[in-house]
Amino acid sequence: MLVAFSVAPSGTSDADGSVGHAVAEAIRVVRASGLPHRTDAMFTTIEGEWDEVMAVIKSATDAILTTSPRCSLVLKADIRPGVTNALDTKVETIDRYLAD
Incomplete structure (x- = not known):
């Protein structure tokens, strides 16, 4: 399965409105x-x-x-049992259509 997600703190941010520092910690977990x-x-x-x-x-x-x-979480999932490497193959499919 593929899941596109976004997490961000709610109610607090750096002085410039950036949430980059907090999001970087979440990305560190993913990596x-x-x-x-x-x-x-x-x-x-x-x-x-x-x-x-x-x-x-x-x-x-x-x-x-x-x-x-407080944390905001947005999820979108593509659930296709048995499919692997969709992270790359879905984009490759679109690229093939664009090349036509």
Whole structure:
């Protein structure tokens, strides 16, 4: 399964409105997980089995909660049993269509 998620502290931020420091702690958790992942400006997408992906998302949320008493979490999942390497193959499929 693929899960695109975003976590951010609510109610607190740096003086300039940035939540980057807190989000970096959550991304540190994702990177340490060893699961395939990709981070962009808005979401982190992680690939794996349900229990392992959800455990990483919970740990990333907990990392935010160490910096703030409140956390916002957004999830979008693509659940396709038996499919692996979707993090790359979904993009490759679109690229093939664009090349036509």
